[in-house]
Amino acid sequence: MAKKATAKRATAKKPVTRRAAANKPLAKRAVAGTQAGAKKQAGAKRGGAKRVGAVKSDGARRAATGGTTPSWQARITSWPDISFSSAAALPADSDAVAVGFFAGRPAVPAGIRGLDVALLRRQGFEAKVGQTHVLTAGRQTQIAIGLGDPGRYSPEVARRAGAALARSASHVRRAAFLPPAEGRGTRARPMPTLSPGELGQALAEGASLATYEFSEYKSSSAPSRLRRVIVVVPETERREVADGLRRGARVARAVGLARDLVNEPARAMTPRRLAEVATAVAESSRLELKVLDENEIAEERLGGLAGVALGSEEPPRLIRLTYEPEGGASATVALVGKGITFDSGGLSLKTADGMMSMKTDMSGAAAVLATMSALADLQVPVRVIGIMPTTENMPSGRAIKPGDVLRARNGKTIEVLNTDAEGRLVLADGLSLAAEEKPDAIVDLATLTGACVVALGRQIAGLMGNDDRLVARVKDASERSGEPTWHLPLPDEYRRHIDSEVADIKNVGNAGQAGALAAGLFLREFVGQIPWAHLDIAGPARSDADEGYLRKGGTGFGVRTLIELLKSFSAS
Template sequence: MEFGIKSGSATSIKSACVVVGVFEGRKLTPSAQALDEASGGQISQILKRGDLEGKCGQTLLLPALPGITAERVLLVGLGQARELDLKGWKKAHAEAVGALLERGAGDAAFCLLEAFPRGMDMAEALRLAVLAVDERDYRFDQFKRDKNGKRALKRVNFIAGRKEARELEEPLRQAEAIAGGIRLTKDLANMPGNVCTPSYLADEARRLASLYTTIHTEVLDQSAMEQLGMGALLAVARGSSQPPRFIVLEYRQGPEDGKPVVLVGKGVTFDSGGISLKPGEKMDEMKYDMSGAASVLGIFAACAEMRLPVNLVGLIPTVENMPSGHALKPGDIVTSLSGQTIEVLNTDAEGRLILCDALTYAERYKPEAVVDMATLTGACVIALARFPSGLLGNHRPLVQALLKAGEKSGDRAWELPLWDDYQDLLKSNFADMANIGGREGGAITAASFLARFTKNYPWAHLDIAGTAWNSGDKKGATGRPLPLIMTWLMEKAAQG
């Protein structure tokens, strides 16, 4: 999908389809009104018949209107003008793309920026529109033999005034970079576990380094991790024939003496649960247990593409969690990189075991902040459903900044408590701690476990178990929390 910014009148745009808005009550946006006048009032006449009321997401395709250069006109409902918000803005664009894909339009000109929601600026509205369009166009068909169903929409132009069009060129470039990062994240997460192994993720990190000179990649193998003392991570990997990898990415385009932000992504490329075997139902979805790792790679690609002036380090501990005669067992005690010992009461609570070593490794960078992203607990899905990611942390300004970025991007998070009270639930008779805290407050006790390894820097944890992928008929990766993190990083870059 290609995107562009153009200036001009809706009546004279050369395109397979021009897209204009209609508010509820059949109120036309300025571009829709211009098309109506040029066509001798045909749009008004059609709307009076009741074919479209203007409810958000409604669409109506009108072919070959007189007095208009475009081959077709697509009317899209925007809802009540005063109530149009981020969600409605994205829905209108997504439904418009869906209608265009059904009709096989090769290109389209969107004239909706004149009606963006209150509380946004035009640049922000453009970025959200690009992401909504690209999300609706995305499909993962790499393993399908028959790709004849691939839709034809190749280019979308956004129409603005001449002055605005010039000012929107940079926001468009940023939006395209974010969209590319989201696509990479989705592609990696949607890959089957027999293809996307720890070694595959390491190769993808190397590919990014070869593609962008601003990214440096180092991959630690099992021997290197043994020398470091990453006993918790290596214990999880024991049950699999796939060797573990610890991926380090660096991107330093911020101030030369600036401390980096460290992003940590859980990379369990398939999670069977290990000896604590998961139920068979929906176990196929455990290929998504590396969505945090995929997000880190997508974020680095997006930052490099837009040349964002920040300092970043990415840490990806990646393993496969399988049952075998060599596998970690309930009751085993392992020693983490920090030196703290962990009694493993459940081998399906493996994500925190690989993350704790990565979080300890992060200390060597003297980070400004550390944010980990992990499909960590089903308990978070029970608590919050699949709308927000769970957010916990030890630094109020960091947590608040991430919450704000989530609201601004539409990739929302919700804060859960991280009180010391929960630490008592992790007590062990035989080790420094247990890796689970019982049935109650599972998302919080998992974060409380991680908190024991993050005392030396500002830290936040995003539990994306409910947001990283969709189930059912729409099964597939969502690319979250990349929009949230990129919005936060862009805000940091803007602040200097």
């Protein structure tokens, strides 16, 4: 996302709603049993924490780090920098013209000169998905974009075409895109099915995300110059394409917000700062907000979150956002995101290499917050609750130790044998709170296990759950949105892997065996009978290279899947 650095942080605005107080529980049901001394320890350690409304941003640390902190209100509302529109004829002022080609079915639209099919073939253009060939015709740049096998044409192919257009036309301000001409009003074989709305949304998502840039801490940058993209389609399709373009740009903005949150240095994106961003999101997106500080977290018996936070000088936060659709909701869905703003491993300390990208460990919370930011604009018809338990996981004399026992919100006790398996501890409280709301479904996202990366690699998320119908819905949404997932089992016979000698469960499974599944079975203990799906996004939450519409760093994985799921979700 192209941005200009600013030297001044946006000041915190008036809270959107009153935060939950000690005499007003966060949820109706309360399970007895608080981690012994949690409140007392928190108060002694931090000298009596202030309420969230009184906690100032981390400006004192800003001077020490030399970093800048931009206005999040501006980030939330001002990107992408490209305007999208549709037209029935090619605009004369286009600096670049891109044409989509299917493999084996080349056809140049009427009025386009310079794109010679035979020449393209001689120069190695095979129309593979995302492949480009750039020519210069006078003052105009012409771009051939490959769409691959026509039988496999999909929103993801169009998304990658949008990215190819944005990258190839980054040096110009105005570009036009023409879908393949063959099959439109001719006797040629029919075009593969892709609705005009799907085409517009996918193109806008791909083009926008390909121009994303995180340059807050760089002295100079070279952002894309592209500011206008016109999609040329028949007059009968213009309105639907334009609607899709608007949706795609809005979805891309949400993904860009998630990327921004993940890419911020951990010293700047603390739990308190994340709560401030949530406040800005709530104000701009018509959401109800509640934030619990460390004292309230102890009072609400969130023992997993409070326990992980003990090792850090930064106080934890529990962020809760609620979206209420206009006209009433047909269903309620709860989203829970892991928000570890930096994970050192705690006393079970990671290696230096293992810590380098651990600011990414709040990708689940970033995805939930970014999704919540777009719901009103996209007119999602269901009520959505977003819960984000957020803290750092650090070693200190007060940190939890291997062998300690914590009590989660639902009363279950957890033996902590590895402090680097902390994500499931904070999710235990988040999922318990979500279950108390009795929603129609719960979906959580977390960069949870390295075992899932070993099993599925860096591009595919693990998908687990207790309800096959919900899992199928999430799987379908992920495929439509271009965020691949793979359904993993939760075998009941593996439940004994998390049996503890001294507590209800332990936070690790059997060494070297089904680590991702053991984590999923652990989380299942906190959702009761509510339909629940778990996305382990440890692999795809971060990209190590610029490719297609991905940029190196946080990917915002999960945002598109959640939006796709929610826009058509029903309780039946």
